[in-house]
Amino acid sequence: MLEKVLRVNALYDFYQPLLTPKQQEYLNLYYLNDFSLGEIAERNQVTRQAVYDNLKRAESALEAFEEKLGLFRKYKVRLSLISKMRDLADHLNSEESKQLDSFIDELENLD
Amino acid sequence: MLEKVLRVNALYDFYQPLLTPKQQEYLNLYYLNDFSLGEIAERNQVTRQAVYDNLKRAESALEAFEEKLGLFRKYKVRLSLISKMRDLADHLNSEESKQLDSFIDELENLD
CATH class of the missing domain: 1.10.10.10 (Winged helix-like DNA-binding domain superfamily/Winged helix DNA-binding domain)
Structure with a gap:
């Protein structure tokens, strides 16, 4: 239930x-x-x-x-991609990391 | 028209x-x-x-x-973010660039 x-x-x-x-x-x-x-x-x-x-x-x-x-299905795939990109961002230098994180923030806010 | x-x-x-x-x-x-x-x-x-x-x-x-x-509106925002992330990927070292590009490919294929 x-x-x-x-x-x-x-x-x-x-x-x-x-x-x-x-x-x-x-x-x-x-x-x-x-x-x-x-x-x-x-x-x-x-x-x-x-x-x-x-x-x-x-x-x-x-x-x-x-x-x-399929909006919910696609949302779940995006969630998982976003999490992988956050991990990648953690390993970049601080300027690139900040940039990538801000793009990911915008992506997240669309859902 | x-x-x-x-x-x-x-x-x-x-x-x-x-x-x-x-x-x-x-x-x-x-x-x-x-x-x-x-x-x-x-x-x-x-x-x-x-x-x-x-x-x-x-x-x-x-x-x-x-x-x-608002699916079309969101799609256009994602397109623009994807293009910015591709530019960023071009400036990363080859391993990180390949990883980020493969995540972006998956994102693109959802639309």
């Missing part, structure tokens, strides 16, 4: 703007703010089943976006 | 999988294969106006995806 929560959270980081406002709201409450299905249902005056179905659809949408665009 | 064609092409590279099959087909024919509106209309047995409307909607969809995810 933890693995599932972490994955939904990660995909949500990348694809949140592509979800409907309702999908965003339910995922936010359930995965980020730890509301129960029952609490979300009560808050929205819908059935627990409706909340459950909406969450499942939102999760499927996130996985479909990831399958099509 | 050339600027428009280049932008649609670039956005299409990033967001093609999110478009409907019909949107993909029309954009492909019009922007990548230089078909006229009339030729696409004849081929699909629809009116020229229908093709035009579909193309406009597809272009709007591409701009909306870019506004939400």
